[in-house]
Amino acid sequence: MTRIFFLVPVMALAAGVGPAWAQGNEMATLRAEIAKQEVVISQLLRRIEALEKQQPPSTTAAVQDLQGDIKAQEDSINSLREVVNSKVNLNGYYNFRFSADGSEEPAAFQQHHLGVIMAKQLGKFNFLMELELQNVPHHPEIAPEGGEEGEGEAGHEDTDLSGEGQVAVENAWMEYNHNGYVGLRVGKQLSPQYWWQNHYPNLTLSTTIPIYLRELFPAELVGVMFQGNAARPVGNSELGFGYKFYVANNNFEGNSQSDLSDAKSWGARGQVRFPASGAVRRIDVAADIYRGKVGLTDNTLAEDNVFGFESQIEISSFLFQTEWARGKSLEQTRTGFYLQPAWRIDEDWITFYRAEQLESPRIQRAERRHIVGLNYRPYPQIALKGELYRSQPLERDFLHSEEGGAEAKPFNGFATAAVFFF
Amino acid sequence: MEAPSTQSPYLVVIVNKENPVKTLPVAEVRRIFMKQSRMWSNAEPMVPVDWDSTAAIRDVFSRQVLNRSVREMAEYWVQQSMTQGLSPPSTQRSARAVLRFVASVPGAISYVSPGDVDETVAVIKITGLK
Numbered sequence: 001m002t003r004i005f006f007l008v009p010v011m012a013l014a015a016g017v018g019p020a021w022a023q024g025n026e027m028a029t030l031r032a033e034i035a036k037q038e039v040v041i042s043q044l045l046r047r048i049e050a051l052e053k054q055q056p057p058s059t060t061a062a063v064q065d066l067q068g069d070i071k072a073q074e075d076s077i078n079s080l081r082e083v084v085n086s087k088v089n090l091n092g093y094y095n096f097r098f099s100a101d102g103s104e105e106p107a108a109f110q111q112h113h114l115g116v117i118m119a120k121q122l123g124k125f126n127f128l129m130e131l132e133l134q135n136v137p138h139h140p141e142i143a144p145e146g147g148e149e150g151e152g153e154a155g156h157e158d159t160d161l162s163g164e165g166q167v168a169v170e171n172a173w174m175e176y177n178h179n180g181y182v183g184l185r186v187g188k189q190l191s192p193q194y195w196w197q198n199h200y201p202n203l204t205l206s207t208t209i210p211i212y213l214r215e216l217f218p219a220e221l222v223g224v225m226f227q228g229n230a231a232r233p234v235g236n237s238e239l240g241f242g243y244k245f246y247v248a249n250n251n252f253e254g255n256s257q258s259d260l261s262d263a264k265s266w267g268a269r270g271q272v273r274f275p276a277s278g279a280v281r282r283i284d285v286a287a288d289i290y291r292g293k294v295g296l297t298d299n300t301l302a303e304d305n306v307f308g309f310e311s312q313i314e315i316s317s318f319l320f321q322t323e324w325a326r327g328k329s330l331e332q333t334r335t336g337f338y339l340q341p342a343w344r345i346d347e348d349w350i351t352f353y354r355a356e357q358l359e360s361p362r363i364q365r366a367e368r369r370h371i372v373g374l375n376y377r378p379y380p381q382i383a384l385k386g387e388l389y390r391s392q393p394l395e396r397d398f399l400h401s402e403e404g405g406a407e408a409k410p411f412n413g414f415a416t417a418a419v420f421f422f
Numbered sequence: 423m424e425a426p427s428t429q430s431p432y433l434v435v436i437v438n439k440e441n442p443v444k445t446l447p448v449a450e451v452r453r454i455f456m457k458q459s460r461m462w463s464n465a466e467p468m469v470p471v472d473w474d475s476t477a478a479i480r481d482v483f484s485r486q487v488l489n490r491s492v493r494e495m496a497e498y499w500v501q502q503s504m505t506q507g508l509s510p511p512s513t514q515r516s517a518r519a520v521l522r523f524v525a526s527v528p529g530a531i532s533y534v535s536p537g538d539v540d541e542t543v544a545v546i547k548i549t550g551l552k
Contacts, residue, residue, distance in 0.1 A: 037526060065516070065518055068514070068515055068516045068518055068519040069518065069519060069522055071514070071515070071519060072514055072518075072519035072520070072522040072523040072526075073522060073523075073526065075471075075512045075514065075523055076522070076523045076526035076527045076530075089503065089507055089508075089509050091503045091504060091507075093504065117503070117504060117507065118507075119503075119506075119507020119508070120507070121507070121508070123467070124460070124461075126506070126507060127507075128506070128507040177460065179461070180458075180459065180460075197505055198501065198505065200504050200505075202500060202504075203500070203501050203504065203505075231449065231453070233447035233448075233449045233450070233549075233550060234449075235550055236448045236449065236489075236550040236551060236552050237449060238447075238449040277552075281489060281490075347491075347493050380493065380496040380497045380499075380500050381500060421500050421503075421504070
């Protein structure tokens with residue numbers, strides 16, 4: 001069974017790659033084209049030199065035109081070179097946060113995230129790698145009886161022994177896109193749900209992820225994912241369908257290189273993009289399912305089944321996002337959701353409200369949270385965020401354990417963050 | 423009901439003369455400039471070429487074809503850089519430079535004012551344009 005999972009991507013890759021001699025011919029043609037373009041550039045440079053020697057003001061415009069020509073010519077060479085050799089895109093992000101609230105956690109400055117992303121495209125192949133330093137562990141382990149954890153933002157501080165954060169490979173994948181309908185991505189990758197795909201601090205409006213997020217779908221997967229989409233024009237818009245199907249290692253710490261079971265986890269996602277025109281700019285809905293196993297603290301696995309729905313709707317300067325998910329493992333059901341309307345006041349300012357909730361017997365947490373926030377984005381690459389939040393514990397039967405415990409109390413908080421994308 | 427027009431009075435979409443495509447739906451042009459479509463039917467990679475962000479024609483194209491402001495597109499490219507590793511299309515500052523680029527690169531696609539078109543490039547019809 002295990003071998004089949006390795007054979008499928010290998011066969012798919014082999015089927016999609018053209019013969020080597022054909023690629024060699026193409027490369028030779030492109031190299032010849034680049035050489036031809038370089039001759040044109042040197043001719044243009046000589047013409048500029050000649051015009052500059054003449055100096056009369058009437059030649060200034062001609063010189064500017066020629067300089068534009070040279071840039072266009074150089075760009076076209078670079079474009080051809082990208083086809084032959086490609087280039088590495090280097091990006092990253094930086095996020096510094098401060099929060100203070102009425103919980104037991106002390107107010108703190110947090111060097112919250114620092115990430116570096118390297119990517120390269122070569123024909124139909126893509127590669128992307130992301131290194132991230134963050135102050136929460138990536139793979140929280142779940143206590144089998146569900147009593148140990150549940151405090152703090154992500155509900156798993158017990159596993160972060162150092163308190164100094166860690167460097168993690170969050171993404172390292174290679175992708176082959178045969179065409180728009182079929183593609184294959186292998187490696188370590190984020191789960192396909194909207195928030196996980198867009199959880200980066202300069203893409204989100206709030207300073208934290210929704211409280212339910214780490215408790216439902218796994219954040220990342222190590223495996224293979226088939227994906228594709230199709231669209232049909234409708235007026236000046238389109239009706240689009242997208243799918244993802246993946247097979248991956250089970251969800252436990254250290255699953256990048258090994259698994260605790262031959263049976264793999266799997267998941268699927270279907271997405272519909274409805275036609276949008278006029279003030280309605282986007283209507284996306286999607287459904288997700290995950291079937292797999294989650295690691296317990298005693299190094300065993302427990303079945304974990306999750307499904308969820310989401311939507312992103314954009315009308316004029318309003319954006320409405322929501323996700324809901326339900327999971328079941330160890331005979332316990334956990335649910336969570338968020339609803340987030342946002343309003344773009346002008347190009348630089350966005351305000352939002354988020355209502356979110358988590359009910360999870362396995363980490364003994366039932367909480368509703370309200371967040372109101374404001375983003376100032378003087379450039380697309382910079383975000384300055386401020387938000388007020390209120391946490392309300394929910395009364396649930398599963399919280400009344402035999403041992404008893406400190407009763408959770410509501411509290412208010414404040415958080416601010418500065419984010420830079422580079 | 424009024425039929426959607428095929429051309430904007432403010433701009434025309436141009437491709438390299440070797441490109442066999444004569445007509446594209448506006449949604450497909452949008453996908454090309456957002457790098458969601460990659461290959462032409464003749465297997466050439468699509469190379470969208472944009473105008474400098476301060477150019478008036480860029481603003482018109484962005485709103486009319488991409489259905490986003492120039493600023494919103496800049497935010498889109500931040501998102502794409504982080505999640506897909508994609509970079510935005512290269513940019514040019516003049517019609518002359520755009521024409522030269524499109525004439526030089528087989529898979530190139532861009533746009534210019536109708537009066538700037540010359541014989542070095544081919545104009546394609548856009549369907550569904552408002």
